[in-house]
Amino acid sequence: MEPEKERTGRTPKKGRKRRRVPNKLVGASEVMRDRWDLEERQQPEAKKACLSTILLSDTREITHGQLCELLKYAVLGKSSVPKPSWCQLFHQNHLNNVVVVILQGMSQLHFYRFYLEFGLLRKAFRHKFCLPPPSSDFLADITGLQKKQIIGDLPKGMEGSLPSSSSEVSINLQNDPIVKKYGSKKVSLTRCLLTKEEMKTYHFPLQGFPDCENFVPIKCCGSITNNSPLFGLDCEMCLTSKGRELTRISLVAEGGCCVMDELVKPDNKIVDYLTSFSGITKKILNPVTTKLKDVQRQLKALLPPNAVLVGHSLDLDLRALKIAELNLEALASHQELEAAGLEPRNTAEVVQQLNTSVLECLDSVGQKLLFLTREADATELSSSKNCQTIKCLSNKEVLEQARVEVPLFTFSIVQFSLEPFPPNLSEEMSKRMKIKWMEMSTVYAGPFSKNCNLRALNRLFESFGPVLSVTLTLKSHQPHLCVQYEVLEGAQLAIESLDGSLVEGTCIKVQRPVTELTLDCDILVNELEQDSENRGTIYLSGVSETFKEHLLQQSSLFLGLEALILPKDLKNGMQKNYCFLRFKTFGSAHRALGILTGKNWKLKGRHALTPRHLHSWLRGLPPESRPPGLRVIPPPSEQEAVQMLNLDHPKIAAWRWGRKIGKLYHSLCSGTLCLILLPGTESTHGSLSGLGLMGIKDEEESNILN
Template sequence: KACLSTLLLAANCEVTHGQLCELLKYAVLGKSSIPKPSWCQLLHQNHLSNVVVFILKGMSQLHFYRFYLEFGFLRKAFRHKFCLPPPSSNFLSDIIGLQNEKTDGDSPRTIEGTLLSATLKASTNPQNDPIVQKYGYEQVGVTRCLLTKEEMERFHFPLQGSPSCEDFILTKCNGSVTDSSPLFGLDCEMCLTSKGRELTRVSLVTDGGHCVMDELVKPDDKILDYLTCFSGITKKILNPVTTKLKDVQKLLRELLPPEAVLVGHSLDQDLRALKMIHPHVIDTSLLYIGKQARRFKLQFLAKVILGKDIQCSNKLGHDAIEDARTALELAQYFLKHGPQKVSIFGLASDPLELALCVLECLDSLGQKLLFLTQDTDELSSLGNCQTIKCPSNKEVLEQARVEVPLFPFSVVQFSFEPFMPEFTEEMKRRMRTKWTEMSTVYAGPFSKNYNLRMVKKMFKSFGPVQSITVILETHRPHLRIQYEILEAAQLAIETMNDIQVEGLCIKVRRPVTEFTLDSDTLVNELEQDSENQGTIYLAGVSETFKTHLLQQSNLFHGLEAMILPKDVKSRKQKNYCFLKFKTFDNAQRALEILTGKDWELKGRHALTLRHFQAWLRDLPPEPARLMGLQVTPPLLENKMVFWINTLKVNHPKMIAWRWSRRIEKLYHSLNPGTLCLILLPGTKNAFGSHPGLGLMKIKDEEESNTPSMGM
């Protein structure tokens, strides 16, 4: 099955919009055409069934953490979480790779225009060109351009004896092919039926471009989608047709001489639609191969190589005769001018690779992107995008349930009103305060002549300490210990509470404030966060810990990653770490070993999300200054109470809870094997910008029958 790596490769956990686009392009085309994403690993991409991107426009990372308990499904289901930078002016265009620049005229740059410009400007060393590497510099003949049997097997051409081709018809080709053998251009159009893609039109042209066959074909099975935007075929056109597949098979056998060479673009799909086997073919998508075996679409090659426009947007679908003739002309150009002339077009250059966008990737596969939104149609002016505009988020949700399973790639955008800047700033202040108080413990009472150094050392053994304060306002001394991370505070509470210290039974607990009243619930939910499943926290590790651990790695099955934090200023390794394992059981077993007498470490299951810790460091330690004045908490509280009373059910806490449940139901309706991304793009207001958050996972096969979790 397709799967994602356990650990994101981004060092600071922030993924740029360009890197996100890398992943989406790779998810569509795979490693044969697109470089692997630089920040994560997507394995077995060809087993993905769909890609779905949910955008919660108007929400940021701050909203997710402030209402963490309300986003129950998202935090429990999505193991892979990452930071996004603050939103750009056009978030959607950035993540699918569209260029917003304009050409010298004032019209927006099209996808094809961007690609063509990048290609024509490209300079490439002919020796590194894959076409030159395969065919050399000299002119080649027809037989040299034919696909070998091994290549036909690799690219899934129908072959005699293949298990999936038992009912396929053979042409009359007897194998006597020479460099003077006649070339025939072939192109087919298909529709979607209850049994998959089936033939609706076939066109055949001769060496001079003359059309010798152009037939419409009626499938035997029920048609679900005529794919009119690609095929040009409609119900009205096909209704009177009586020609069947067996009729065109017979006609093709009669028209093709024994020495015929078929030429087409992605010809394997055409032959499979025809259910025919022909051993001598030239496939222009493989003849004009790009860097990393990238295959270009016919429209692009026609423009770059032949200087002609085909498949124009003002036409209804593709013209099969035109496509067959274009493929034939491309093969003839290659035979006439040779590989060296073709290499000057720079098809193997990096600029072209960078210019590719998600829409172009889909178009090269004959597929469309679905975009559901209630906002302005950001993609409606572009081809290859089916935009459905809805009057409300609820309508977007209902349409998504129906439409998303039918498209290989979908973007579903929900839009939320931005929160008041004052409320956003108050949320930031409260998050900082809450996390500080959750990571703080009070310990005592101690005897009046207690050994302060010994007690400090005892509490520092649980993890990094920011400050230790002696409290003398009580009858007996107490200590206030503020830890850097939550795990250390929780470990201190679980280990030290109700133990004897110098003859006195001490209590170790958090301060009781409005921010810590739900601390037990929050700690329990953080432990169950999918990102923390299989991760343990260890305190007291030395600089040699990594070496020691690896030397005895046979004791720790399923160890996938070791995170050794460093001090920001000194860059020295801190005295704690996180270990990620494949399963919870692997982690539990390792925890028992590492906290045993041989290792003498302290530890527990992890609570802190890796990206959260990085985000938390950037929060302002003091309340933000609004409009040049220091707003006091009571004044701001009054504003919030008024605002909340006005909105009532639209309080952000309710919105978070409601939409987490709705997205959960939508997620369970997705096909198994779907790559699903939830993106909170981030927000901007008068007082600054707020970074976004991304969550992703691949829906597993076994989840398809899993009931929805109650919240």
């Protein structure tokens, strides 16, 4: 064995030199062409486990229960438990290990406050998602440990039986899923609507799904409010030579008025009228001439664009009607399945969720869970059956033990307990983050002439992205504009496109405001562009409502397209005039960007800068008003927070911990599913959402990171 192979366990590749990647992507076309050619030539020699999170919800928030879904599926595979509803794990049987690293006491806010310091975490993990604020027992929730519910004290001698009358028991409904989701008080109509992600989970027909190719798209473009009209829908079916087909449809308005009640003649030969369920007989259906296409046409005419449908098993009724909403994300998912050589999932298949924990899943395959934690932070998991717990005296010892023990176990949880910022400091950090992002998304442009066409200038700056405000500044010798964009990409695109250009005969300068919070802005933008989640994603401005259909028709031009993200206005539900396209590789993304920003499409765009989950997080933060010229001075408490991570300074601590986790990550074997979880923090001053990072380590990734 060669010396290099003895040390690393890998055979070195001869003649391969490390490629330097330029800081700026714009204007580096030759380097990028070499890079994407290299990426797309490297085809895997054998099947490897791989992840896709294109099914993530619009909010990108994943519940603790959904995390448990993935972990159980990673252990057992599809033969024993359902597939996770929010992501896809291909070739699960090729996984070698599962490692969950928990950074207790850290949140999404901490990650983005010290974004530049967490180099490996942002570059190695392509899949990032929001987590809700932590529960009372985070570990129990993500592993599926069921807590014993205490009903109440029973009389002595009756502990083995339950009372026959419900009045004798105090029932706690707080854990009921409906109460958990909607609360116990009256809620508004918009709170009760299914999200797009829930529609996917419960198998509603969305055009682009593999079994919805011939469905008629229903364009729902209206704004859903609490006053939107409700329509009750019910369908009856019969059994034909081609399966279940529609025989009757009834549509009732919310006042009780029946607006549609039609018998429908199936297109194929009927083999069973299912009379006992529907009441439909051969005699009743013989004279009927109405066909499915007639019903579809009537429905499209009757239903207003903001209609809300209500029904029992509504997904099955909509499938019988063969109507669906256009959904490119579903199509991309199907294309990805085909590219991976897999059969598409049968969406009509309903699998009962097994009420088992990760520990029980491991036990069923003769494996144990390794749990590494500090002795002072041992939880209920520590004493659980089938869990090998190693209690350490410090975080340093946890790290040292992890590098030795983790490779010996199929499934490991490594928990570090880090001292969080004091609540008042976290609140200050949150304010500074909002202000910093606002300043990064703001540009000053000018000078302009005193008789400049403000309407034309407004249209010019809006062409780069959605604008929150445009202010004319007259304090300078010549007028300037202050333009605040909704997304960072819009501001950056305006700077790159207009700085130094001639506008209305004047050479203008376009720049960000210079404050202490934007001094590192250029570095941060470059690093955001290199973030693994952004690397294959492009941003486009100027898209219309028909862009999705147009893109679908021309999909052959865009190889490797995984998902189309079309943001909507939170208030009126209308589609905005910008979008994000996610591709499998950087090369595919760059090719598509060149096509879409060409003459035929008339769009403006660049490589993405904002991870998708960060959009929802930033939208959830209330806007900060800030008088011009106000300086934000770092609070003394931040400089004095030496207790953070038991190290000298928060920024240095974050950098050191990023490196430590990097060492642990490098020690993992190829084919390891690795999750880094920042559970979030909870206090009397408020809660901070968590963050999850996820990826499967393979040999090629190791070469890049090394």
